Amino acid sequence: MSSGDLVARLREELRPVYRDAARNAAGWEKRAVAVASSTGERLAEANVGRSHLVAALRLVDRLLTQTVALNMRAAVQVAAAGTIVGTEMLSAYHERRVAAVEPAGWPVPPAGSTVVAVRAAGSSPADVEKAFRDLEPDVVARLSGAGSTTSGHLLLPLAEVAATELCGRAHDELFGSVWLCVSGQTADDLPVVCKDVDELLDLVTSLGRPPGVYRLDDVLFEYAAVSTPEVTAELSRIVTPLLANPVLVETLMALVESDGNRAVAVKRLFIHRSTIDYRLWQVEQLTGLSPVHPRDLAMLSIALDVCGRVSTK
């Protein structure tokens, strides 16, 4: 389900609840609990991401509050409705989601642990486990795979930074293409952390990033962008006119790889300085963003990444 669909669906389901609350219609609290928990369960079954749901719920709450809270008394009722809906929906969602994941065999992790999602072609599950066990004897591995491909999770009794560093060393020991994605959360709610880190792994590979070790920070904007419908739509509006012109795309990529330094980029591209200036001027005319400003250049490269690859997946 796209974020736009999710917002639209939540808005439809919750509108009567907020309206009843604003009018203080008899029994609205009970109905609010019922609607919220059944919606939460269905969204968990539909495999909607947690952070995705929280963002949508927050937006819908604001929209509906603005629409129905017309006076002070209604505003108080509506705020109460918002609290009921938020807590009930998320707790129903959470229970269903935890129940849906098989937690068998995972030990209770020590506080401050980290989960690593693994995807490998060229290294077997035994190879991956050994590479980690040599560095950290207390690693817990839940890996599966056939032959030399591996997918699954590792639980490391380390905080995010230390775990990332350890993953880097393990990665150096492994053959083939190996992606390792490190979770940020302490692993107290293991199944949920596993799903979040799987989302991160999916994003990293769908963006076409090379094998390596990734944290949320490495794709922070891409992660935020793909889960915010307005942002995804705007990114594709920015990029569409560029995709028709491969020369401009190539120029932008070279400029990004040169850290925005035009003198370096012209050497990579074997073109004259005035040629690059003209091309960058064309980009600005087409997109409204100016690649000579670092922030705009970074945004253009994110837009190309997200829309050029994720949307064509």
Add this chain to the structure above:
Amino acid sequence: MTITEAVSLSPPSDALARALLTGEGPDDLPTAYAVVACHSADPAVVATLAAHEDLLCVLAGPGGYLLVPCASDRMAGEAVRDLHVRLTGHTWMGVAWGTRKDLATVRATAADLLTLALASRRDPGVYELRHLLAGFAVLRRPDTSARLARLIEPVVDRPQLLEALRAFLAEDGNRAGAARRLRIHRSTLDYRLRAIERLTGARPTSPHGVLTLDAALTAHAVRSIRPSLPVL
């Protein structure tokens, strides 16, 4: 019926604007609008806007919402910039465009854009989604914005580094310009930028690093800066 006639026959501009912004309102109005959330400390600006007869507006104190009838997305920024250049005082505007049925969402976007322009200390001007896209994506994701705010905390706690980063961002990543702005030596600035990189892991010399530091500073500032906009 022209727009002006429609407005004069309808309830007062304020009530009509409120209705439109909450997704209600009569059917005989234009089908699409640019919605502006604006802020100006200059009372003359607010008075000029209130007196503008082609505008539907809800104004309160230093800020408010304006509705500019506008047929297409691409013309929205231009239409609002035309309005902005005729105002005399410093004014920040966040602009979003949408059709009648979406105006409640569009209003929320415009308000967020104004918040971001103020929180990231941009110059007075007209800001559309594409100008503040990174900050916007982050603002809509509480988990991401908490992460970024934590990232920048060590810089915010050190006034010299914070000042250096702000100057660097205001000069759009131009180090020579930032050093002049702060009246410090270029190598002093480089030293401070390296300290920022050490504390945050974001490299100020790369475009992505500049974007990250800017978004992080904004995520931090948004916690305390909220423009005063009328409650609808």
